[in-house]
Amino acid sequence: MYYIGIMSGTSLDGVDAVLVNFSGSSFSLIDTCYVPYDPFLQAELLGLNQSGENELHRAALSGNRLSRLYAEAVVCLLEKAKVDSGGIVAIGCHGQTIRHCPQSEYMYSIQLVNGALLAELTDITVVTDFRNRDIAANGQGAPLVPAFHQQMFSHSDVHRLIINIGGIANITSLPVKNSVSGFDCGPGNMLMDAWCLQHTGERYDQNGLWAKSGKVIDYLLKDLLSFPYFSMPPPKSTGRETFDLNWLLSYLTGKEAAQDVQSTLLQLTVQTIADSIRAYYPTARELYLCGGGAHNETLVARLQQELQDREIRKTDVLGIDADWVEACAFAWLARQSIERTPGNLPAVTGATGRRVLGAIYPA
Known part of the structure; x- marks a missing residue:
């Protein structure tokens, strides 16, 4: 077969x-x-x-x-x-x-x-x-993909979350008793990759090292997080039609350091994932990452810092490489x-x- x-x-x-x-x-x-x-x-x-x-x-x-x-x-x-x-x-x-x-x-x-x-x-x-x-x-x-996640990754005794961080980040909830749910949280790597390409010529920020060299711009992060999509209840999905460089540029003054914007975009991905988990899946304790973002060490470290009481690993340990x-x-x-x-x-x-x-x- x-x-x-x-x-x-x-x-x-x-x-x-x-x-x-x-x-x-x-x-x-x-x-x-x-x-x-x-x-x-x-x-x-x-x-x-x-x-x-x-x-x-x-x-x-x-x-x-x-x-x-x-x-x-x-x-x-x-x-x-x-x-x-x-x-x-x-x-x-x-x-x-x-x-x-x-x-x-x-x-x-x-x-x-x-x-x-x-x-x-x-x-x-x-x-x-x-x-x-x-x-x-x-x-x-x-x-x-949540239907596939259900078939491959569900556990009879443990509430698991599968977090795919591709261009867009999305969550699948695999509870023990209730029905499977999931939705797109918002940008995953998409904005970070576009900003990195524009300012460094590289297609992506290897391990988030460029973002790590900058600092989060608090006012910018707050403004980005105020965008209505993030507070919309699921079901919801999104893409480049909503989150592209023009969307980002509409929030910038032009005086921000490029590496600081990159750090803020990384934090936006982390924050929207963490906020979604806290809002909709507060009892889930096992988190498994897949997609390209699973290899971004800076992103994963910040996500773990946001969700200190939860175990974060890659889907590799469940049998399928991230x-x-x-x-x-x-x-x-x-x-x-x-x-x-x-x-x-x-x-x-x-x-x-x-x-x-x-x-x-x-x-």
């Missing part, structure tokens, strides 16, 4: 691909592959997050380029694992989000991928477009789709009921 999961998130850094084996109720991660975006593709995808000249044509071309990159990742995986494409049931491909507008007046979410082209290039059945069926049922279409959890989730969501089994959790997304997610492109 081999499936491939492909994830390219709001960090816009590249493609995570995994080969997994589902056998009954068991799960194993067979192999992984990461393919980075080249600077041109990264810039084009970032530009498509806003309206621009000839954007429909540019989006179609980018979807094709992405699909060819996804196909490269599939070839990489199969060669590493020495598995033939005929042995793969399906590819679950999230695609690259360029717009996420689940609000009732819009009701759509766009992830760039040409599912037909990917199926043609790989000769493997492809499942894409996981979000819009949930949105059609009045849900947020995100986050979708870097690959989301890609594994979309392999699982592909299996749910192929087997015509619901993949969403209404308590998380706000949908009116459970739904089978995804559009299928047969091999």
Whole structure:
């Protein structure tokens, strides 16, 4: 029961691909592959997050380029694992989000991928477009990974929280008795990465060392935290439409030191995660991190300082490396789709009921 999961998130850094084996109720991660975006593709995808000249044509071309990159990742995986494409049931491909507008007046979410082209290039059945069926049922279409977290990480006696810190940070609550819940807290690495790239030329702040060299600007942090999204009750989800550099610049005077802004952005991620936990999950004592932010030592240290009475570890100790959890989730969501089994959790997304997610492109 081999499936491939492909994830390219709001960090816009590249493609995570995994080969997994589902056998009954068991799960194993067979192999992984990461393919980075080249600077041109990264810039084009970032530009498509806003309206621009000839954007429909540019989006179609980018979807094709992405699909060819996804196909490269599939070839990489199969060669590493020495598995033939005929042995793969399906590819679950999230695609690259360029717009996420689940609000009732819009009701759509766009992830760039040409599912037909990917199926043609790989000769493997492809499942894409996981979000819009949930949105059609009045849900947020995100986050979708909590259902996978429930299957992989739940404990019969312990209330656990899974905290994914990618471009956006989100929480999954896995209580002992009550239903699973979760939501997007706010920016994860997204603003930090953008600010770092603009001022240092580096794609991200390694271990948060640049942020650590600065100091938190108290008035700026207070102003950022006053933004209405942070006080909204769940279910809720967000993305670059809300939290981009223009949003940040609207709060700056222009006199702030760049490293101090970076330190403040890191604290914003920490504070919004910690505040969400204190507000909604005060009894949870085990916290497990995944996503790129799990490797940011400064961020993790500050989060532990905020939540001193809780144990914080990576999902590695639960059996799935922190870097690959989301890609594994979309392999699982592909299996749910192929087997015509619901993949969403209404308590998380706000949908009116459970739904089978995804559009299928047969091999």
